[in-house]
Amino acid sequence: MKPAVETDPVSGPMEVGDNGLTQILAHVVSGMRGSINKDVNGVELLHSLLSAPWLQSLLKIYECLQQDLKHSPRPHLSYSSGLSLQILSDLMAISNPSDEARELYSLLSQPHLQALLSAHDTVGLRDYEPELPPLPKDLPEDEEAMRIVCLVKNNQPLGATIRRDDVTGEIYIARVIHGGLADRSGLLHAGDRLVEVNGHPVFGLEPEQIIQILAHSQGTIMFKVVPITDRPVNNQTMLYMRAMVDYNPLVDPSIPCADAGMAFRKGEILEIVDQTDALWWQAIKLPSISACAGLIPSTKLLKRRQKEVWWTQPYQPHTCVTTLTTVDEEEDIAIDDKCIEADEEAFESEELNDEESEFSTNVDGIYLTGFRRSLRLCRWRRGQAFGTSQFCSLRCPTSFNSSPSNSYEEVVRYQHHPEHTHRLIALVGPSGVGVNELRRRLIEINPKVYQGAVPHTTRPPRCHEESGREYHFVSKEQFDKMIYNRRFIEFGEFEGHLYGTSVDAVKDVLAAAKICVIDIEPHALESVRSPELRAYVIFIKPPSAEQMKNTRMNSHIVTNYFISRPFKDEDLQEIEDAGHKMQQQYCQFFDHVIVNDGLQAACVQLLTAVRRAQDEPQWVPAAWIKPSDQS
Numbered sequence: 001m002k003p004a005v006e007t008d009p010v011s012g013p014m015e016v017g018d019n020g021l022t023q024i025l026a027h028v029v030s031g032m033r034g035s036i037n038k039d040v041n042g043v044e045l046l047h048s049l050l051s052a053p054w055l056q057s058l059l060k061i062y063e064c065l066q067q068d069l070k071h072s073p074r075p076h077l078s079y080s081s082g083l084s085l086q087i088l089s090d091l092m093a094i095s096n097p098s099d100e101a102r103e104l105y106s107l108l109s110q111p112h113l114q115a116l117l118s119a120h121d122t123v124g125l126r127d128y129e130p131e132l133p134p135l136p137k138d139l140p141e142d143e144e145a146m147r148i149v150c151l152v153k154n155n156q157p158l159g160a161t162i163r164r165d166d167v168t169g170e171i172y173i174a175r176v177i178h179g180g181l182a183d184r185s186g187l188l189h190a191g192d193r194l195v196e197v198n199g200h201p202v203f204g205l206e207p208e209q210i211i212q213i214l215a216h217s218q219g220t221i222m223f224k225v226v227p228i229t230d231r232p233v234n235n236q237t238m239l240y241m242r243a244m245v246d247y248n249p250l251v252d253p254s255i256p257c258a259d260a261g262m263a264f265r266k267g268e269i270l271e272i273v274d275q276t277d278a279l280w281w282q283a284i285k286l287p288s289i290s291a292c293a294g295l296i297p298s299t300k301l302l303k304r305r306q307k308e309v310w311w312t313q314p315y316q317p318h319t320c321v322t323t324l325t326t327v328d329e330e331e332d333i334a335i336d337d338k339c340i341e342a343d344e345e346a347f348e349s350e351e352l353n354d355e356e357s358e359f360s361t362n363v364d365g366i367y368l369t370g371f372r373r374s375l376r377l378c379r380w381r382r383g384q385a386f387g388t389s390q391f392c393s394l395r396c397p398t399s400f401n402s403s404p405s406n407s408y409e410e411v412v413r414y415q416h417h418p419e420h421t422h423r424l425i426a427l428v429g430p431s432g433v434g435v436n437e438l439r440r441r442l443i444e445i446n447p448k449v450y451q452g453a454v455p456h457t458t459r460p461p462r463c464h465e466e467s468g469r470e471y472h473f474v475s476k477e478q479f480d481k482m483i484y485n486r487r488f489i490e491f492g493e494f495e496g497h498l499y500g501t502s503v504d505a506v507k508d509v510l511a512a513a514k515i516c517v518i519d520i521e522p523h524a525l526e527s528v529r530s531p532e533l534r535a536y537v538i539f540i541k542p543p544s545a546e547q548m549k550n551t552r553m554n555s556h557i558v559t560n561y562f563i564s565r566p567f568k569d570e571d572l573q574e575i576e577d578a579g580h581k582m583q584q585q586y587c588q589f590f591d592h593v594i595v596n597d598g599l600q601a602a603c604v605q606l607l608t609a610v611r612r613a614q615d616e617p618q619w620v621p622a623a624w625i626k627p628s629d630q631s
C-alpha cells in the first residue's frame with residue numbers, strides 16, 4: 001500500500017507504513033474509545049465492529065495479498081506432483097540407495113506433501129474455476145427469478161425506456177434501444193419488470209421519479225428486474241427506407257420518449273433495425289455515425305396521422321395539389337396575361353431566329369437531339385396551356401409527392417449490371433442555372449456514349465428536318481393517344497403545337513447501349529423513377545447570386561419574353577431562390593447534387609456522377625428491383 005500521512009484526531013499526525021490499514025484501524029479504534037464515554041450516538045456499535053477479530057484477520061489477509069500482488073508470484077512448475085512421482089520411481093530403481101535417498105523417498109511419499117504439491121499444481125494451472133451446482137428441480141412455482149444487472153453509466157444514455165402499468169402500478173422496461181448501453185449489455189429486455197434501481201424499490205413510483213433516480217446516479221447503476229418469460233424472437237429482415245418527409249421528435253407530442261427519438265430529413269437513408277412496435281420503429285441513419293438507434297414513427301403511424309388530418313381538416317386541399325399550386329410556386333412559374341400577349345409576338349420572331357442560331361445540333365456528323373429551344377420554352381406556358389389542375393391529373397395521378405404511404409420509400413442497394421441497359425440520367429434545376437449547358441457539354445464530350453432523347457411534336461417538319469432526328473413528327477391524334485397511354489415523361493404546348501419527351505424515345509437511346517441524358521421539370525420525376533428507366537436524378541444547384549455574378553458575367557439568359565440578354569442581379573437572385581425552393585421540395589428524389597459555379601468544374605462533376613451512377617452501387621427504390629438484381 002502506498003504510504004500516506006493522515007491525521008489522527010486524537011494523537012495527531014501518524015505515519016502509515018506497509019501495514020497501513022491495520023495501523024489506521026488501530027488508531028481509529030483507540031481514538032473512538034474516548035468518544036464512547038461521551039455517549040456519542042452509534043460510536044459503540046462502530047467501535048465493536050472495527051475491533052472485531054474477524055475484521056482484523058481479513059485486513060491482514062488483504063495486506064498479505066497486496067504484498068503478493070506487488071511481487072506477482074508465478075509457479076516454477078505446474079507439474080510438481082508428476083515430478084515427485086517420477087523422482088519416487090527413480091529412487092525405487094536405485095539398487096543400493098544412500099541415506100539421503102532414503103530420506104528423500106520417505107519425505108516425498110508422505111500424503112500431506114503429495115497433497116501440498118497437488119494444490120500447488122492446481123493453483124499453477126489456475127484450475128480452480130468454480131463449478132456451479134445444478135439447479136434444483138423442485139423450485140417453488142411462485143418464486144420469481146430476479147436478475148441483477150449492473151451497468152456502468154458513462155456519458156451516453158442508458159438506451160432503454162420504461163412504462164408504468166396503470167392497473168398494477170408495476171414498472172416495466174418498455175423498449176430497449178438497439179445498440180444502446182442496455183442493449184449491448186444483453187441483460188435488459190423489453191417486458192422485464194423493474195423491481196429496484198440502485199436499491200430503491202420502484203413499485204408505485206411515477207416513471208419520471210425513476211428517471212430522476214437514474215439521472216442523479218453516477219458510475220454503476222444497479223437494476224433488479226424480473227425477466228420477461230416469453231421474450232419475442234427478433235427475426236425481422238434488414239429493411240432500408242429513404243425518408244420522404246422531414247421529422248423532428250422534439251416537436252412530436254406523441255413520441256413515447258423524445259430523447260430516444262431520431263430526427264431525419266427528406267432523402268436520408270434509414271436502416272430500420274427494429275419493427276417490433278407497429279407504431280414506433282427503431283432506425284439508424286446511414287452512413288451511420290452511431291451504432292445506437294433512435295425512435296421514428298412507422299409508416300402505419302404516419303398514414304394514420306395523415307388520415308386524422310384529412311378528417312379534422314376536410315377542406316384542406318390535397319397535398320399533391322398544394323405542392324403544385326402553393327403561392328410561392330405560382331410566383332415562380334406564372335406568367336400573367338399581359339406577359340403572354342407580349343410573349344407570343346416576341347417568340348414568333350425569336351423562333352424563326354432559332355433556325356439559324358439552333359444550339360449545336362451537329363457535332364462530328366452526330367445530331368445532338370433534345371436541344372430544341374421550342375421544347376424547353378413551351379414549359380413556361382404549360383401552366384397556362386393545360387391549367388395546373390389538369391396538369392396534375394395527367395401527370396400526377398397517384399399523388400406522387402404527397403401520398404401518406406410515401407412518408408418512406410423502401411430502398412435497396414443496387415449495382416447496375418453491365419448487361420442491363422444503362423440508367424437514365426435526368427437533370428433537374430431551376431431555369432437559367434445551366435442545366436442545358438451542362439447536358440450539352442456532357443454529350444459533346446462523347447456523343448457515341450451520351451445522347452439526348454428525340455422529342456415528339458405535332459408541328460409540321462421544316463425543310464431541313466428529318467423525322468426521328470430533330471423530332472419525331474406525329475399527328476395531334478397520335479400525340480393525344482400517347483398522352484392517354486402515359487407514354488410521355490413530360491409534354492407541353494407552344495404556338496398551338498404539342499411537344500413532349502416520350503419514354504420510348506429514352507428507351508431507344510438506352511437500347512442502343514448509350515447513356516441517355518435528359519433534362520426534366522421536377523413534376524416529371526415520377527415518370528422517370530420507374531423500373532424501366534431507373535433514372536439517376538442529378539440536381540443542378542445554383543450557387544449564391546453573389547457568386548453567379550462573377551461566373552455569369554459573359555453569359556446570357558433567355559427571358560420569359562424569349563429575349564436573350566445578359567443576366568441581371570434580379571435574374572440571379574430569382575435563380576438562387578428557385579433553386580432553394582426546388583431543393584426543399586424535391587430533394588428526396590435527388591441522387592446527386594452539383595453546384596454549377598465554375599462551368600468547367602461542374603462539367604467534371606457531372607461526368608464523374610454519371611459514371612458513378614452506372615458503375616457504383618446506389619440506393620434505389622426496392623420496387624424497381626427483382627431480388628436477384630441486388631448487389
Ligand SMILES: Nc1ncnc2c1ncn2[C@@H]1O[C@H](COP(=O)(O)OP(=O)(O)OP(=O)(O)O)[C@@H](O)[C@H]1O
Pocket residue numbers: 376429430431432433434435436437438551552555556557558596597598599600602
Ligand atoms: N457555370 C456557368 N458559368 C457561366 N455561364 C453559365 C454557367 N452555366 C450556364 N451558363 C450560361 O447560362 C445561360 C443559361 O444556361 P442554360 O440555357 O443551360 O440554362 P437552363 O438551366 O437550361 O435554363 P433554361 O431551361 O431556361 O434554358 C447560358 O448562356 C449558359 O451558357
